[in-house]
Amino acid sequence: MALPLTDEQVLDVRERIRRVAEGQIAREGISAISLRSIAGELGWTAASLYRYFASKQELLSAMRIAAHNRFADRIEAAHDSTANLWDRSRAIGDAYLDFAETQPAAYQLMFAYDQEDKKDPPELQRARKRSSLTLTTYVVEMVDAGLLQGDPVVLAHAFWASLHGLVVLRMAGQLDHSPPFDLLRRETMRLITRGARA
Amino acid sequence: MALPLTDEQVLDVRERIRRVAEGQIAREGISAISLRSIAGELGWTAASLYRYFASKQELLSAMRIAAHNRFADRIEAAHDSTANLWDRSRAIGDAYLDFAETQPAAYQLMFAYDQEDKKDPPELQRARKRSSLTLTTYVVEMVDAGLLQGDPVVLAHAFWASLHGLVVLRMAGQLDHSPPFDLLRRETMRLITRGARA
DNA sequence: TTGCGATACTAAACACCGTTCGTTATGCAA
DNA sequence: TTGCATAACGAACGGTGTTTAGTATCGCAA
Structure with missing residues (x-):
């Protein structure tokens, strides 16, 4: 050749x-x-x-980009699966957890915090932003519809961080003697929407 | 010798x-x-x-144990720093974030999700549980005092997962174009206590 | 048809890694 | 003084990412 x-x-x-x-x-x-x-x-x-x-790092970067895009595709599909906004938020949460469970390596790749390169290539930055944006859109819609109140971007990050936190704590084996994951997930989401104050 | x-x-x-x-x-x-x-x-x-x-893995395990114990010490010190329960929860959150910022390598070691060994040594399991328990105690106190309502263990996990999620998302460079971290932290904690429902 | 240049891929080496193994050198007990 | 137990060494093994020089094959021009 x-x-x-x-x-x-x-x-x-x-x-x-x-x-x-x-x-x-x-x-x-x-x-x-x-x-x-x-x-x-x-x-x-x-x-x-x-x-x-150019390097293994660059290959991993390409894999990260692909993973982010696959992820965003899933979330967007869940978004479009129903018009009811409460159902929609539930569907997105389900899709999120399903992705983390069925493609743990891809999920870890996306959110690995041991990356040496502080400078992400632009395409990866774009993919990251897409993931982020996808998880924000539905919250904006809910705030617009008057179902939730507050800064939608901040609110979206709260939902995202909570879900992500639960997922990675479980991956780290830190939830082995904790209440069932489904319960933790459901209650955490409920708390953010309704609060725990007595 | x-x-x-x-x-x-x-x-x-x-x-x-x-x-x-x-x-x-x-x-x-x-x-x-x-x-x-x-x-x-x-x-x-x-x-x-x-x-x-016996192996590098075992050395890392010992380091993980030490990190968990240092972490738990910090959280317990924050716990004992004030008697007011709201101040206490704030102090614990501060200590948590301070540890993650000043000892990121230790933090990553504690919550790394790429560990090959599915079988943790008992001492590491104990250290993990101590970290977990330390983050639960103050929530139990707050529920007992009537400041928060709900299952304190579930509630503690919600706080923990949210904080952890924010920390690791930031470490992964995923919050670079998001609202300021302090704002995200404050609002997320506020949401869990008060809720976002309109 | 022949020969040239471009090039996709290889083979070998480099420095590093975790780990194993046989050896060395030390200091106490007999 | 001899012998033994053993802390640490030195060299090796197979693995890693990466670099380098070389090979073999193709399209194309003469």
Whole structure:
């Protein structure tokens, strides 16, 4: 093979590599992933991957972007699944938890806090913002409809952080001797909407 | 040196190693830590560390335990800093965030969700429970005093998960274009106590 | 048809990692 | 003085990400 690849073909190969990596990460976990194992599955050598990604970090970044977009797709689908705003918020919460449960590696990739690179590539920044925005929209709608009151952006972050907090505490094995997760989730969401003050 | 170490001395050496590792983790980050660098700072060889820890995993586990205990100490100190229950809850929140900000590596260690070992050593389980319990006590007091209503354990988890969620979202760089962190924190806590329903 | 240039991929090496193993050197007991 | 137990070492193993020089193959021009 010596004929140069078009930009499109390069993108295709990048995507193929990313898919293989995602498969391994889903099967074996994040820490088990290596350039050699990815290349092996492609019948290649680790060095070949450097034609398509400048580093492992850049490959992980691409995977993060894809994960964010898959996530946002799910949330948006849940958003569009019903017109009733209370049902909608419930559906979005369900979709959120379903994503975290069925694609834990992708979820961890999205919200990993050990990333060395302080400078995210612009596309990742955009993907992050999309995830964030998707989780804000429905709250804005609820505030507009008069179902909730307060700054919708702040409110959305409260819902998001609570759900995320529960998910990662569970992933860290910190909720093993706590009340059932479903109960915690339901009650936490209820508290934010209604409060706990006596 | 060929004379056998007493159990106490072994514990001392374990603690010395742990301290060196904690220093490096605080300075260089979690991923930069290596047995060779730790041993180097002690004037030793990496292999020597295996007299005191069966694996790097076990060393990390000891560091996790120490981090949990330092954390619980801080929270308990905040708890005892005032008798007014509202002030107390505020002080605990402050202490929580201060710990996460000033000792991010320790915080990440405590709540890392990429741990391979599903089986935590009993001492780590105890340390985890202590952290969890410490964050529950003051809520129980507030419910007992009639300041809050509901299941105190569930309520405590709601506060905890929300705070933790905010912290790790910020660590993941996901709050860079969001409202100021202090505002998010204050409003989220306020929402859980008072609710957002119109 | 032949030969050239471009290039996708390889093979080998580098420095690092966690871990294992056989060896060394020390200090007490006999 | 001899012998033993053992704390720490040094070298190695297989793994990692990454770099480098080389190979083999293709399209195209002569």
